[in-house]
Amino acid sequence: MNDSFRFVLNGAAVQVDGLDPHTTLLGWLRARGLSGAKESCAEGECGACAVVVVAAANGTDGSRYQTQNACLILLPEVAGAEVWTVEAVAGRDGLHPVQQALVQHGSSQCGYCTPGFVMTMFAHYYSAPRRRAAEALAGNLCRCTGYRPIRDAAEALPLPVYGDPFLARLQQAPPAAAAVAYEACGARFDRPASLDEALALRRAHPAATLLQGGTDLVVDSNLRGTRHAHVISLSAIESLRRCEERDGAFVIGAGVTWHELEERLAPRVPLLQQLISLFASPLIRARATLGGNLMTASPVGDAAPVLLALDATVECAAPGGLRRIALHDFFVGYRQTLLGDDEILAAVHVPVDQPTAARFYKVSKRELDDISSVAAALAVRLDDGVVTRARFAFGGVAATPMRALAAEDALVGRPLDATSLADCQRLVLAAFTPISDVRASEAYRSAMLGSLLAKFWHEVAP
Amino acid sequence: MTQHHESAGQHVTGEALYVHDRALRVPTAVHGWPVQSAHAHARVLRIDARRARAMPGVRAVLTGEDVRGAHRIGPVRHDEPLFPDEVEYHGQPVCWVFADSEAEARAAAAAVTVDYEPLPAVLTIGQAIEAGSFLTDPQTIATGDADGALAACEYTFAGELHIGGQEHFYLEMQAAFVHRDPSGGCHVHASTQHPTETQQTVAHVLGIGANQVVCECLRMGGAFGGKESQANGIAAIAALGCAATGRPASVRLDRPRDMSITGKRHTFLARYAAGFGRDGRLRALRVQLFS
Numbered sequence: 097m098n099d100s101f102r103f104v105l106n107g108a109a110v111q112v113d114g115l116d117p118h119t120t121l122l123g124w125l126r127a128r129g130l131s132g133a134k135e136s137c138a139e140g141e142c143g144a145c146a147v148v149v150v151a152a153a154n155g156t157d158g159s160r161y162q163t164q165n166a167c168l169i170l171l172p173e174v175a176g177a178e179v180w181t182v183e184a185v186a187g188r189d190g191l192h193p194v195q196q197a198l199v200q201h202g203s204s205q206c207g208y209c210t211p212g213f214v215m216t217m218f219a220h221y222y223s224a225p226r227r228r229a230a231e232a233l234a235g236n237l238c239r240c241t242g243y244r245p246i247r248d249a250a251e252a253l254p255l256p257v258y259g260d261p262f263l264a265r266l267q268q269a270p271p272a273a274a275a276v277a278y279e280a281c282g283a284r285f286d287r288p289a290s291l292d293e294a295l296a297l298r299r300a301h302p303a304a305t306l307l308q309g310g311t312d313l314v315v316d317s318n319l320r321g322t323r324h325a326h327v328i329s330l331s332a333i334e335s336l337r338r339c340e341e342r343d344g345a346f347v348i349g350a351g352v353t354w355h356e357l358e359e360r361l362a363p364r365v366p367l368l369q370q371l372i373s374l375f376a377s378p379l380i381r382a383r384a385t386l387g388g389n390l391m392t393a394s395p396v397g398d399a400a401p402v403l404l405a406l407d408a409t410v411e412c413a414a415p416g417g418l419r420r421i422a423l424h425d426f427f428v429g430y431r432q433t434l435l436g437d438d439e440i441l442a443a444v445h446v447p448v449d450q451p452t453a454a455r456f457y458k459v460s461k462r463e464l465d466d467i468s469s470v471a472a473a474l475a476v477r478l479d480d481g482v483v484t485r486a487r488f489a490f491g492g493v494a495a496t497p498m499r500a501l502a503a504e505d506a507l508v509g510r511p512l513d514a515t516s517l518a519d520c521q522r523l524v525l526a527a528f529t530p531i532s533d534v535r536a537s538e539a540y541r542s543a544m545l546g547s548l549l550a551k552f553w554h555e556v557a558p
Numbered sequence: 559m560t561q562h563h564e565s566a567g568q569h570v571t572g573e574a575l576y577v578h579d580r581a582l583r584v585p586t587a588v589h590g591w592p593v594q595s596a597h598a599h600a601r602v603l604r605i606d607a608r609r610a611r612a613m614p615g616v617r618a619v620l621t622g623e624d625v626r627g628a629h630r631i632g633p634v635r636h637d638e639p640l641f642p643d644e645v646e647y648h649g650q651p652v653c654w655v656f657a658d659s660e661a662e663a664r665a666a667a668a669a670v671t672v673d674y675e676p677l678p679a680v681l682t683i684g685q686a687i688e689a690g691s692f693l694t695d696p697q698t699i700a701t702g703d704a705d706g707a708l709a710a711c712e713y714t715f716a717g718e719l720h721i722g723g724q725e726h727f728y729l730e731m732q733a734a735f736v737h738r739d740p741s742g743g744c745h746v747h748a749s750t751q752h753p754t755e756t757q758q759t760v761a762h763v764l765g766i767g768a769n770q771v772v773c774e775c776l777r778m779g780g781a782f783g784g785k786e787s788q789a790n791g792i793a794a795i796a797a798l799g800c801a802a803t804g805r806p807a808s809v810r811l812d813r814p815r816d817m818s819i820t821g822k823r824h825t826f827l828a829r830y831a832a833g834f835g836r837d838g839r840l841r842a843l844r845v846q847l848f849s
Binding site: 116118126127129130131132133134135136137138139142144181182183185186191194195198199200202204205206207208209210211214237238239240318319321 | 562563565566567568569570571572573574575576578579582583661664665668727728729730731777778779780782812813814
């Protein structure tokens with residue numbers, strides 16, 4: 097146990113001593129005068145706090161730059177990391193091409209969002225291949241410009257040139273995630289390097305909070321001032337970050353981020369691909385994990401309906417061994433799961449064999465980066481136009497994510513036609529009693545249940 | 559483009575400083591955090607800050623007793639109390655804690671206990687109309703004889719239109735930073751659309767001459783009307799914090815505080831009757847507009 101750790105900031109080693117583990121990277125940077133990163137929401141939605149982290153590249157031994165929300169990173173999480181902020185982007189010879197593009201295109205008015213856009217575009221500039229500019233920028237808000245000059249700048253970016261030191265860095269491996277055992281100001285932060293160590297810590301400290309990406313926990317801490325006497329971060333456990341195909345299933349480690357999932361697995365699982373494009377923002381997806389989303393166990397968490405529709409099972413690790421639980425049985429109450437006090441969610445198993453047709457629908461007030469009012473993951477296996485298996489999984493209409501079992505059973509052996517639709521709609525409506533809340537009324541949610549089924553029939557019926 | 563934004567080069571490098579960025583560069587600064595009302599309408603009976611004052615890093619807990627000058631601010635009617643005896647909206651600040659760090663101020667603010675006598679609250683325009691509860695006398699803008707013309711129209715059409723309120727959502731939240739000027743006056747950095755009014759407000763609240771207050775606004779991170787007058791109260795609180803502690807004082811609202819404390823472009827209700835002829839031309843319109 098010690099009260100200091102080190103990381104590399106803007107190319108130079110720094111040491112942190114005796115700071116409260118609840119300190120966010122954003123708060124720490126700004127307190128040191130690196131005030132380019134701004135706070136505008138403290139919940140990972142606006143991107144004004146964006147910084148760049150050197151992360152593992154997909155499929156090579158090298159690295160890539162990844163933009164993340166500094167407001168959602170607890171400072172001990174950057175132990176051993178390489179972090180870049182806006183202050184280090186310009187070179188001695190002048191502005192970086194990303195900065196030049198933003199200046200040339202008139203991409204700033206008040207300028208408050210600009211450092212965040214610089215960092216997002218910085219990572220975009222060095223990424224290969226590049227996404228569509230509008231997709232890359234989806235996690236940054238601007239209130240002044242209407243976005244067009246920013247998008248124009250992003251689309252006009254040249255390619256990196258040979259000799260660019262930022263480019264050269266990407267040839268080497270990323271920094272290894274160091275183990276951390278840190279205590280300061282009456283709070284403790286552990287980041288074990290193995291699952292066994294994590295399980296031992298959990299057994300010794302059953303009240304400690306488990307942490308993956310932090311994109312939910314740190315929001316709560318920022319907005320409500322919640323403090324955790326002891327945090328156990330799982331982000332350095334390499335075995336939780338694997339994505340494998342084994343025994344007819346994709347085995348997804350609980351620590352795999354949504355971004356990694358998108359690159360490694362989504363092409364093989366179309367329903368997941370549909371979800372990922374609607375899941376939060378690129379900055380959030382760089383940190384948030386599948387396991388974290390399931391363990392938050394929110395009734396409007398989007399991973400659960402999709403995984404329920406795919407007949408996923410979860411793998412829970414305990415000191416004594418592993419056990420598998422069908423996701424269908426895993427949620428037992430509002431934000432409650434079957435995970436034992438000495439267990440850690442290790443992996444999610446998704447059968448390789450995919451449904452014939454599947455759709456994920458997200459009904460929310462904003463098209464992107466919003467919490468679902470109602471979410472539906474609907475899947476069928478069809479044999480010669482007849483349904484042999486159906487899965488109707490919903491979020492936002494019960495205390496837990498839930499399947500409409502009676503409606504699923506009623507569809508087996510039938511085609512997707514007007515009669516089967518009407519029957520299933522009636523059964524789905526009867527299965528749930530949605531509530532009215534800030535996002536939607538009970539009547540609206542009920543109406544969506546019927547509409548989403550109709551939409552599915554319309555899109556999928558041969 | 560041949561003409562770039564004057565500050566574009568500073569925007570893209572992070573060199574452009576906003577009010578809170580300046581405050582963070584002053585290690586001796588104190589930081590303010592509000593204690594907010596839990597009621598929409600209530601009398602404030604008692605504020606007990608003893609526990610808060612004893613907490614680490616706390617340098618001052620400001621109440622109405624700390625105001626030497628004007629207790630009420632507001633651009634036209636001066637009807638906005640800085641430290642209300644009677645709170646008039648849920649989340650209204652009733653007192654402010656200043657500490658060495660924002661985290662300490664926030665923790666101490668949670669330790670302040672306030673006794674309230676809840677009062678009936680009128681929460682919607684409809685309720686206000688029914689109760690005859692208005693803040694102003696109605697203004698009438700009229701031309702011609704609307705009633706007569708309506709009665710004579712072949713077709714009339716009447717209804718109600720509800721227009722929801724709108725949050726300004728400036729990306730930079732309200733922020734002010736005040737330090738003592740070497741001459742003994744007050745130097746205010748404020749994210750404000752009206753530096754003169756901010757200067758005046760600070761002077762009135764402190765009970766000093768306007769010529770002893772300098773108000774500087776180098777830039778704002780957006781305002782959209784939300785900092786036309788609402789920045790004044792924040793600056794006044796920072797000025798009071800500076801006076802009470804003798805140290806440079808920073809007040810900046812985080813997003814939940816900003817959205818719950820500051821006013822919006824208000825909700826509107828329109829009740830209208832329109833008359834038109836067979837040719838589709840509008841002949842008469844009577845509108846009642848409530849906000």
